[in-house]
Structure formats: C-alpha cells, structure tokens
Amino acid sequence: MVDIKTFKLISMQLADDDALLDIDMEDGLIINKEDDKGTWLVEVFTDHKYIPYFEDACANDKEIIVQVVITKRENDPASFSTKVCCVKKLKKHASILLTGKLTKPKSDYPEKLLEHLIDNGFTGDQLLAEFKQNIVTRPKIALPKKV
Structure with missing residues (x-):
C-alpha cells in the first residue's frame, strides 16, 4: 500500500x-x-x-x-x-x-531574491531592509532564463 x-x-x-x-x-x-x-x-x-x-x-x-x-x-x-x-x-x-x-527538492528562493534585489540596484542597508521584507512577503521572481 x-x-x-x-x-x-x-x-x-x-x-x-x-x-x-x-x-x-x-x-x-x-x-x-x-x-x-x-x-x-x-x-x-x-x-x-x-x-x-x-x-x-x-x-x-x-x-x-x-x-x-x-x-x-x-x-x-x-x-x-x-x-x-x-x-x-x-x-x-x-x-x-x-x-x-x-524539479528541485531544495528551494533556492533566498538566493533568487537576493540576486533579484541586487540586479534592481539595492545595496547596503537598503538591500538588507528589502531582503528582510521580501523574504516574508515572497514576491514573484522571474525564473532564470533557460540556456
């Protein structure tokens, strides 16, 4: 069973x-x-x-x-x-x-979020504040492009 x-x-x-x-x-x-x-x-x-x-x-x-x-x-x-x-x-x-x-047993959402924030120009304290907020609210992040 x-x-x-x-x-x-x-x-x-x-x-x-x-x-x-x-x-x-x-x-x-x-x-x-x-x-x-x-x-x-x-x-x-x-x-x-x-x-x-x-x-x-x-x-x-x-x-x-x-x-x-x-x-x-x-x-x-x-x-x-x-x-x-x-x-x-x-x-x-x-x-x-x-x-x-x-497709991927372990989520890499925190890494994707951090990369997304850096790509959008966040640095220093602003980066940390955005990361803390977004790790809780879980905004949609585009998946990496397929090669």
Whole structure:
C-alpha cells in the first residue's frame, strides 16, 4: 500500500520562459503519492478563462512547469514539472488536475531574491531592509532564463 500526504495549495504560478504567471485560484490541494516514481498530484479550482490553455496542454501532451506554495504563504515555492491529466468545467470554476514530479527538492528562493534585489540596484542597508521584507512577503521572481 502506498502512503499519500495531502497539503493545501496556497498559490500556483505557471513558468513561461523567464516569467511567472499567477493563476487566480479559488482553492487547491497537492498530494504527494509517495510512490517509487516521486509522483505528485496538483488540483486547482480556478477561473474558466484558464480552460483553453490547460485543454491545449492536455491535448498536446505538453509539459508545464508550475511553481506552488504549499500550506502557508511564508513557505518557499516549489517547482514541479507537470502534465495535465484532466480539465473539468464546473458551474463557477474549472477543476484542473496535474500530475508531475518535483524539479528541485531544495528551494533556492533566498538566493533568487537576493540576486533579484541586487540586479534592481539595492545595496547596503537598503538591500538588507528589502531582503528582510521580501523574504516574508515572497514576491514573484522571474525564473532564470533557460540556456
């Protein structure tokens, strides 16, 4: 028997090249199947406007990189390489089910944040103050460009 662990999905973003697109969520959950393949399931209840994107990804067996925050907003985002399993249109929302694998087990969010702040010209005490504030608020940071 395989143990599973279920967590509340706090936020989800789609990684597109070097940008992150926030997905407007009503609710969501993420399940670690704890199987020998390292499989995770992500279900997000979202606006109908996302249906065409996810249906196209499903039809074309397209890999989607998502970045999610689990359980608490203060947690580091985790990146997953996923594929769309199912898209269901409900009365007020759409249910999107993804299956995938963790792409990087350890988050390097603090390093990305620091690099982002330095790239934006922050130095000295101002850099430290911005870092302290942003490490708590977790602003969206673009992913590094693929080589």
